[in-house]
Amino acid sequence: xxxxxxxxxxxxxxxxxxxxxxxxxxxxxxxxxxxxxxxxxxxxxxxxxxxxxxxxxxxxxxxxxxxxxxxxxxxxxxxxxxxxxxxxxxxxxxxxxxxxxxxxxxxxxxxxxxxxxxxxxxxxxxxxxxxxxxxxxxxxxxxxxxxxxxxxxxxxxxxxxxxxxxxxxxxxxxxxxxxxxxxxxxxxxxxxxxxxxxxxxxxxxxxxxxxxxxxxxxxxxxxxxxxxxxxxxxxxxxxxxxxxxxxxxxxxxxxxxxxxxxxxxxxxxxxxxxxxxxxxxxxxxxxxxxxxxxxxxxxxxxxxxxxxxxxxxxxxxxxxxxxxxxxxxxxxxxxxxxxxxxxxxxxxxxxxxxxxxxxxxxxxxxxxxx
Amino acid sequence: xxxxxxxxxxxxxxxxxxxxxxxxxxxxxxxxxxxxxxxxxxxxxxxxxxxxxxxxxxxxxxxxxxxxxxxxxxxxxxxxxxxxxxxxxxxxxxxxxxxxxxxxxxxxxxxxxxxxxxxxxxxxxxxxxxxxxxxxxxxxxxxxxxxxxxxxxxxxxxxxxxxxxxxxxxxxxxxxxxxxxxxxxxxxxxxxxxxxxxxxxxxxxxxxxxxxxxxxxxxxxxxxxxxxxxxxxxxxxxxxxxxxxxxxxxxxxxxxxxxxxxxxxxxxxxxxxxxxxxxxxxxxxxxxxxxxxxxxxxxxxxxxxxxxxxxxxxxxxxxxxxxxxxxxxxxxxxxxxxxxxxxxxxxxxxxxxxxxxxxxxxxxxxxxx
Numbered sequence: 072x073x074x075x076x077x078x079x080x081x082x083x084x085x086x087x088x089x090x091x092x093x094x095x096x097x098x099x100x101x102x103x104x105x106x107x108x109x110x111x112x113x114x115x116x117x118x119x120x121x122x123x124x125x126x127x128x129x130x131x132x133x134x135x136x137x138x139x140x141x142x143x144x145x146x147x148x149x150x151x152x153x154x155x156x157x158x159x160x161x162x163x164x165x166x167x168x169x170x171x172x173x174x175x176x177x178x179x180x181x182x183x184x185x186x187x188x189x190x191x192x193x194x195x196x197x198x199x200x201x202x203x204x205x206x207x208x209x210x211x212x213x214x215x216x217x218x219x220x221x222x223x224x225x226x227x228x229x230x231x232x233x234x235x236x237x238x239x240x241x242x243x244x245x246x247x248x249x250x251x252x253x254x255x256x257x258x259x260x261x262x263x264x265x266x267x268x269x270x271x272x273x274x275x276x277x278x279x280x281x282x283x284x285x286x287x288x289x290x291x292x293x294x295x296x297x298x299x300x301x302x303x304x305x306x307x308x309x310x311x312x313x314x315x316x317x318x319x320x321x322x323x324x325x326x327x328x329x330x331x332x333x334x335x336x337x338x339x340x341x342x343x344x345x346x347x348x349x350x351x352x353x354x355x356x357x358x359x360x361x362x363x364x365x366x367x368x369x370x371x372x373x374x375x376x377x378x379x380x381x382x383x384x385x386x387x388x389x390x391x392x393x394x395x396x397x398x399x400x401x402x403x404x405x406x407x408x409x410x411x412x413x414x415x416x417x418x419x420x421x422x423x424x425x426x427x428x429x430x431x432x433x434x435x436x437x438x439x440x441x
Numbered sequence: 442x443x444x445x446x447x448x449x450x451x452x453x454x455x456x457x458x459x460x461x462x463x464x465x466x467x468x469x470x471x472x473x474x475x476x477x478x479x480x481x482x483x484x485x486x487x488x489x490x491x492x493x494x495x496x497x498x499x500x501x502x503x504x505x506x507x508x509x510x511x512x513x514x515x516x517x518x519x520x521x522x523x524x525x526x527x528x529x530x531x532x533x534x535x536x537x538x539x540x541x542x543x544x545x546x547x548x549x550x551x552x553x554x555x556x557x558x559x560x561x562x563x564x565x566x567x568x569x570x571x572x573x574x575x576x577x578x579x580x581x582x583x584x585x586x587x588x589x590x591x592x593x594x595x596x597x598x599x600x601x602x603x604x605x606x607x608x609x610x611x612x613x614x615x616x617x618x619x620x621x622x623x624x625x626x627x628x629x630x631x632x633x634x635x636x637x638x639x640x641x642x643x644x645x646x647x648x649x650x651x652x653x654x655x656x657x658x659x660x661x662x663x664x665x666x667x668x669x670x671x672x673x674x675x676x677x678x679x680x681x682x683x684x685x686x687x688x689x690x691x692x693x694x695x696x697x698x699x700x701x702x703x704x705x706x707x708x709x710x711x712x713x714x715x716x717x718x719x720x721x722x723x724x725x726x727x728x729x730x731x732x733x734x735x736x737x738x739x740x741x742x743x744x745x746x747x748x749x750x751x752x753x754x755x756x757x758x759x760x761x762x763x764x765x766x767x768x769x770x771x772x773x774x775x776x777x778x779x780x781x782x783x784x785x786x787x788x789x790x791x792x793x794x795x796x797x798x799x800x801x802x803x804x805x806x807x808x809x810x
Contacts, residue, residue, distance in 0.1 A: 113623045128623060164511055164520035165540045171598035173623065190537045191596035192488065192673040193630055207521055207536060240623045256625065347621060367620055 096120060099137050101271055102214040107134045109210055112187035112195040114253075115176035118246040118270060123176070123185060125197075126241035126253060133244065133251060135270065137214040140181045140199075147182045147416050149435035152203055155423060156431040159188060159198070162205055167431075175411040175423060184421060184433075186411070200433075218272040220253060246270070247302045247325070248309070254297040265297055265313075267328060301351045301362055306380050312362060314348035320398070322379070339382050340374075340398030350412035352420060356438060363420060365409035371422075372401045406436070480547070480557055487562035487674040488538035494531045494547060494554075509533055512544035512556055520545070541675035561676055568593040568672040570682040573664070574724035575778055577750035578685045581692035582658045585780035585787060586636045587618075588725055593672040594630035603670035604635065609661040617655040617662070630673065632725070639780075643788050662686040692779040695786055696722065698771055698803050708764040708809050713755040716769075721751040723776045730772035731756070736765055768806040773798070 098120055107125075114126035121141040125134040152158070156167045163170065173195075175186040184200040185208065197208040220241070240256045250267040300313040302325065309325040313336065321336035328334060347367040353376075354363055361375040382399040410431075411423040418438045425431050483491035494507065504526065508519045522535035539545065539559045547554045574588040589604070606617040618635045625634040637655040656662055666682040700719060706712035714733070728745040733756055735741060743758035756769075773783040780787035784798045 111623075129628060158518070161511055161514045161516065161518040162521050163537050164509070164522075164535050164545065165537065165543070168599065168602075169540060169596070171622075189598055191598050191671070192538060193594065193597060194537050196536065240625055242623070256621070256623075347619060349622075 098122060098271055099214060099216075102135070102137055102216050104212060104214050106211050107136070107213065107215045107217060109134060109195055111189065111193070112197060113173055113241045114244040115174040115185060115187055116244045116246055116251075117176055117178050118251070121178060121180055123178070124244055124246060124251055125187075126244045127195075128240045128255075129193075132217050132219050133241070133253060133268065133272075135216045135218075135251075135272065136210070138178065138185075138208075139214075140178055140183055142181055144182050147419065149415075149419060149437065150184065150200065150203075150421055150433055151435060152433040154430055155433045159205055163188075163190065163196075165190070172411060172423060175413055175421070177413045177415055177421060179414075182415060184413075186423075216272050218251075218268050220255070220266065220268070242297065243299045245300060245302060252300070252302075252311075254300060254313075256298075265328075298348045299351045299364070301353050303353050303360065303362065303376055303379075305376055312351065312353075312379075314351055314364060320374075338398070339379055340401070349410065352412055352414045354414060354420060355417045363404070363412065365406075365412045365422070369407075370403040371406040371409050371412070373404055374399060374401045480555055482539070482557075482559060483532070484562060487565050487676075489541070489559050489562070490538050491532050491534040492539070492545075492547075492557070493527075494533060495529070504531065506550045507531065507533070508548040509535075510546050510548070512546050517546075517548075538674075562674045565674060565676045566593075567676060567679050568595065570666055570678065573682075573684045575721050575751060576724070577721060579687045579689050580656075581690065581779050582654060582656060582688050583642050583691050583693075583779040583788065584637055584656060584686070584688075585639065585642065585776070585778065586634055586723075587664070589633045589635070589666070591631045591633075591672070593674075593676075595633070596671045596673060597624055597626055597630055600624055600633055600635070600670075603667040605665050605667070607663045607665065609663055615655075615662070616652075634725075639787075642780075656686060656688045658688050658690055660688050662688070692720070692777060692781065693786060693788070695781045696720070696775065696777050696783055698783065698805050701805075703805075703807055705807050705809060706762050708762050711758055711761050713757040714807075716754045716756070717749075718752055718754070718777075721778050722754075723778070724751045726772075726775050727751060727754050730775040731769050733758075733767060733769045735767055741767065762809045764809055766806060766808050768804055770802045770804050773801050773803060 098118075099122070108130070109125055109127050110129035111127050112125055113128045114124075116124050118124055118135065121138045123136045123138050125136060127134060156170065156172065159172075160167045160170055169191040171189050171191075173187045173189050175184060177184050186198050186200075188196045188198060190196065197210060199206050199208050242254045242256050244254075245252045249270060251270050252265070252267045254265045297313045297315055300311055303310055303312055305322065311323040311325055311328065313321045313323060315321065319338050320340040321338050323334055323336045349365045349367055351362055351364040353360060355361075359375065359377060361373055364372045364374070366372070378400050406422070406424065408425040409422045410425060412420060413422075414420050415435060419435050421433065421435050423431060423433055479495050481493045481495065482489050483493060485491075492509070504524045507524055508517075509522075510517050510519055520535050522533055525532045525534065541559050541561045544556055544558045546556050569592045570589065571592050572588075572590045574590075575584070601618060601620050604618065606615050607613065608615045617637055619638045619640075621636065625636075626632065638652075641649050641652055641655050643649055662685070664684040664686065666678065666684075668678050668681050671677045696718065702717040702719070704715035704717075706714050716731075724747060727747050731745065731754065733741040733743065741758050742760075743756055746755045746757070747753065748755065771783065776782045776787075783803055784800070
């Protein structure tokens, strides 16, 4: 009698062990193992469960890669490394002038920093920091899934000839509320694409057209490209905080970004001159949240979401004073030439910076800056 | 210098390894040294993808004693890559190809075995700049973008280090192009798109107020492409390329397809249909945005080409024209040099209360006799 119970128990235990060994969550159930053939890495962002999204402009695709890097650290130590690009270049056997760090993302679970590098011959590379050790992440045999992002705009417009093989250079990506959001630039028209892709990937991609008002400019325009973005809860509503190549900062309610819908954004600031926003992240301190934005030609800016909430207007009249930014208040942090930025935890962010003497450093900013 | 391919198949690895094991055991069971003759660079697609380390005597079990680093690396940082035993050779395959004109040190343990300098790829041709668009020198003040085409894929990460613009009025270097990452290359990496800073072109935007427009009417500029710019395999352009921009007045008009002059071909011929735009248009879009249809909505296959400084488009059909009605459809995204497309100006004053056309395509009919 006892044996009758033991056998099923052993079988169940064996099944549990087997299923644990080959564990696939609902998010990774459609993943396959192999080489995703990534041709370029333009943007990185993490989703849940250590899933890393890779934006690949050359393949016109986004990849979800299961890093299996889900071990929570006992504590989060600040990272500080000098000559960061030189260390990578030496590991690759080349010079710093031949490489560019294209993006950096912190795994929100393990707190490990990942970054992508392009060699000048076009080879994309993915690295991970283990302490201060720069280690390559091989993509030759990984668990992944893929979604194409090419030509959705043309397909919508039924270009029957299908000739216009537009290359969308993926500018930024973010994961929010079960969706991967991708902003892109065209290498031909001065236009923009912004889409949200359901994850796990399926055929559903929302492509909303976004309209912004250029303060100082007395016009709406739908065609300026979004360079970087984040999502924040403002007055109880999820809002896309989008920064454009010509530096206006615009809010779009996430609920409105639906397929085929034309959405007018609320421009809340124009942040000035000869500048391209690079990265934007949302941080919190003492129950207050704000975003930090790095720029190509300006210092890192800090904007409190309470100021965004209190800024009720939208910039619909021309900004007439030269040399001024307009709209919501911001604070310039004493950090210039910050090239990459990501959140380490709620009180710390890591950044890559080119210092005045030309050295590239990886550094961690703590609560003091917030 | 040998041109060889790396053999990494597991089967050949095991077969060769087994053969060597038997051979060595036959000669002397205590002898485990591999001896070869010289170090060679392995080229693939004009890139130094591996080194065959041959002038070494190394125990097969002691591969991890090998280290290769940049000669210039003060820390002696080992280069990432794989070591493989392939017959009598040890092959090192780095993560990225080795860089021409750089020296690499090969160590066995603490001993420097050899320093090797990677030459330029054998038989490589010098890349050239094949075209720069717009072709003509005279451009509107609100010129939005330029295209640079090369004969080979180029190194891509720092294009603006190699393309400079000089204001010839005071011979000063000026900041004209938007430094954008990712850079806008086509898939083949032979064509680069650069935008003149759009925030500065747009009237009264803060970038425009602070720094003014990128290029100014009645001035001349020289765009200079550095001879130092290398192609993907490390071969430099070798000579400087120039392009003059003579800046004229602002273009504040959208292209209007009914204003285009069309030369209609004769039936039973394969003469091209010629569309004259009355202005220079975007060189890349021009051959992509127009589709010709028969009256029955069948696509007329053929080839498009541009001439006359992108002011004229030629469509040559694959088969002879037939008598009858045709039409062509133009994607409204088609832009002139200032980024004005068929539906809207790049810089629209909404106070002017212009009604914007929203149609994604525009159509024009013609009859072949």
